[in-house]
Amino acid sequence: MSTDLGAQVAGIKEDYKYGFRESDANYNYKSGKGLNRHTVEEISEMKNEPQWMREFRLKGLETFQQKPLPQWGGNLNDLDFQDIHYFVRATDRQGKSWDDVPAEIKRTFDKLGIPEAEKKFLAGVGAQYESEVVYHSLREDLAAKGVIFTDMDSALRDYPDLVKEYFGTVIPINDNKFAALNSAVWSGGSFVYIPAGVKVDIPLQAYFRINAENMGQFERTLIIVEEGAQVHYVEGCTAPIYTSESLHSAVVEIIVKKGGRCRYTTIQNWANNIYNLVTKRAVAHEDALMEWVDGNLGSRLTMKYPAVYMVGKGARAEILSIAFAGKGQHQDAGGKVVHAAPYTTSRIISKSISKHGGRSSYRGLLKVADGAYGSKSNVVCDALILDPQSRSDTYPYIEIDEDDVKIGHEASVSKIGEEQLFYLRSRGLSEAEAATLIVNGFIEPLVKELPMEYAVEMNKLIELQMEGSVG
């Protein structure tokens, strides 16, 4: 990572801090708790949507109501869908004050070096913008090349044909219960369109934060990378926010056309009470490359398996996943790759850390269709367990319908090495410091794939998670 790029990235973040976009009026809307036909119609009406989207939402609701809760993955039994707000507008929130924010949260902000103004925003006491996307910045030269980077609601208004053509094509409404829910109540998210041959050389970033009590966050992102185009999209949510039971259920759809490249990087650090149930999928056409870099910290339960469907000859998929499960947390994460064309290659690397009774599961699907000859896939998942109370499991599902393929699968589970700890401690490092260094070393191969500021933040987050945790 060149410092040049780092500086550019930092510059973007600077913009973000000060560049809140005031959009239309009607700020004080907040839907009541619970979900029914009325809620969905109201959302669509509020947003002044075209008829097809309204129908899409209603079909989403119907499907959501029909589908049973998944019986695999994590425990969803305490999730009460009627106790959630499905739509919250920016300025509508309870009048909290900085003094109400727990010391623990304040301390975390300090450790992360979050500036004063943003701290209040994150804690839900400053001016804040919730279900709406808070930041979009796009260099003018990119706009001149035809790059579109905007929030999904604006895109639906400003580029209705483009949105209609692709929306819901990668992840159909009936894909799974939570994709259906998102289809019904989605709000915010990003829309990115990169025209043929355009290479975007800086990461595009979007920040989403959860911070109203009982607030649901259902963003919907759609990225279209035309032939030979390239983009790196970065999504960050590192704020540990306190709320009561809360649900985050996003949908991300990506289409990478012939010879295009897309990398999608996420670092998320949800508050410990949040259910984070996200469907992310990309379709990679001929010779296209799709990369998911996914870091999951916090939350009560995360279920997230970024997927790539390789539908064109020579398409490639790369999924890097990091999960950190602390006390009371279950990270059920992994990746899915489907080889549906010849000479397609995929690689999944997953690293998970469990401590203080946390549980991390790797769940992966590798599918090679009949006719996808000459395809190659390699899956490596490593788990690090920091104490005897913690747990890690691996659920690799493999379906191969083609003979001419090369498949590799390795899984390892290790306890934090006693000899490694002793070695570091014999050099004056405290137990926590030594363990932190070892954990950071364990995920380093993935962290170095992150943009600089995210890498730094990731290491800091690990440090915070590790504090006083061993022994």
Added chain:
Amino acid sequence: MSTKTLRIENLHVSVEGKPILRGVNLTINQGETHALMGPNGSGKSTLSYALMGHPNYEITDGTAYLGDVNLLELEADERAKAGLFLAFQYPTSIPGVTMANFLRHAVTNVRMPDRKEGEDLISMRDFRKELKQKMDELGMDGDFARRYLNEGFSGGEKKRAEVLQLAMLQPAFAILDETDSGLDIDAVRVVSEGVNRVAKAQGTGVLVITHYQRILNYIQPQFVHILYGGRIVENGGPELVTTLEREGYDWIRAKYPQEARVEDELEASASAVV
């Protein structure tokens, strides 16, 4: 600077319930160089680990003081801060952790023992400069600073890296557990010179554990000890090394039949495990 003494008295150490050391006595003053020799499995590394505070090495009796600090009450990191250093016989590798990052943490902790966790590390600029100089002195390529700790290092590179750490941490007492093994002939000289430089500058008390005379030609001990059957059975000067080189351990065996039985038992139980 007042000179300190490392004083080990009647030290008994067990590993997994198995007694290995059975009453070791050893006193080293700062500024002195001692050599510790003894056949394979006699307990030399066990002594090193026990002094450094490895949790699996249980002290069942005896004392160990560094100056007036009771080492046995301290965790390994506190012993390092108190001025003790161990160059490992088999250094562990730590994937993903660069040598430079690790050493910056180590140096900060040892030089500023009262620093609170989370407070700033020593200045990056000064640290880099010092590290580069010490690496040059040890004939190490600058790339090592960016490499992951001991990961993929050759046997000799690992030993050099241990001495680099010694040079950076500048301890009051250093135990070198077979630092010469795995080093080529030139490297033994370079590494020994490195140790001597630190010892001279810091007045470090050095305990060299070795099987061979070669390293002792460079790091010259005033005192030589032979560990056998879990006890130090012979104390002498450099002439002891010459005797061992010439005659091996048979005469020790003959002279200390009781310790010889202990050695045999240990060997039998060790091979039973394998």
